[in-house]
Amino acid sequence: xxxxxxxxxxxxxxxxxxxxxxxxxxxxxxxxxxxxxxxxxxxxxxxxxxxxxxxxxxxxxxxxxxxxxxxxxxxxxxxxxxxxxxxxxxxxxxxxxxxxxxxxxxxxxxxxxxxxxxxxxxxxxxxxxxxxxxxxxxxxxxxxxxxxxxxxxxxxxxxxxxxxxxxxxxxxxxxxxxxxxxxxxxxxxxxxxxxxxxxxxxxxxxxxxxxxxxxxxxxxxxxxxxxxxxxxxxxxxxxxxxxxxx
Numbered sequence: 001x002x003x004x005x006x007x008x009x010x011x012x013x014x015x016x017x018x019x020x021x022x023x024x025x026x027x028x029x030x031x032x033x034x035x036x037x038x039x040x041x042x043x044x045x046x047x048x049x050x051x052x053x054x055x056x057x058x059x060x061x062x063x064x065x066x067x068x069x070x071x072x073x074x075x076x077x078x079x080x081x082x083x084x085x086x087x088x089x090x091x092x093x094x095x096x097x098x099x100x101x102x103x104x105x106x107x108x109x110x111x112x113x114x115x116x117x118x119x120x121x122x123x124x125x126x127x128x129x130x131x132x133x134x135x136x137x138x139x140x141x142x143x144x145x146x147x148x149x150x151x152x153x154x155x156x157x158x159x160x161x162x163x164x165x166x167x168x169x170x171x172x173x174x175x176x177x178x179x180x181x182x183x184x185x186x187x188x189x190x191x192x193x194x195x196x197x198x199x200x201x202x203x204x205x206x207x208x209x210x211x212x213x214x215x216x217x218x219x220x221x222x223x224x225x226x227x228x229x230x231x232x233x234x235x236x237x238x239x240x241x242x243x244x245x246x
């Protein structure tokens with residue numbers, strides 16, 4: 001029916017499972033997904049857990065969803081690209097998760113579709129050097145850089161739980177400064193604080209790019225939620241056709 005569409009396959013999976021668990025970054029994502037699911041009758045059963053970006057939290061959050069009876073897990077988040085070709089605000093739904101350190105690969109619930117392999121990779125964190133990013137993209141034929149997907153893929157593969165990853169791309173121009181800010185926030189020393197203040201004062205362009213990109217990616221995820229709602233309704237209509245014909 002809708003196997004040519006990644007969002008369509010996600011819609012079919014949600015309807016075909018007992019309960020779907022969503023790992024989200026913001027409450028606005030939860031509201032968008034709830035609006036999408038509530039428009040369908042009967043509404044699919046769903047659980048939501050917020051994640052904070054750490055590997056241990058990702059595993060514990062996934063464990064909470066499994067304990068709540070979820071038999072499908074969806075990581076719904078923004079992500080920074082490792083390759084040059086995805087555009088900001090583009091929605092990427094990988095067919096495979098690759099651990100860049102070990103080369104370990106895990107198929108998502110989209111693997112059977114047969115579309116071009118799109119992989120979310122990295123378990124060790126952000127790669128600052130553009131040359132290294134390019135070489136990794138060529139080596140693994142990957143599209144998305146994300147440091148949680150590989151952690152979740154290993155955990156869910158052990159638990160034998162199918163999963164999806166839905167990412168909205170963030171503009172790569174701000175990667176360097178964003179990475180510095182994230183690192184300095186954990187140090188809390190005088191040099192880190194001064195560097196952060198200098199960045200805020202003298203790098204307004206990168207700062208504006210970062211925040212505008214986050215907002216644009218959030219808009220893209222809301223669009224993905226509305227598209228998911230349409231696909232859910234289409235699946236229900238397709239399933240009702242044989243009954244009407246009979």
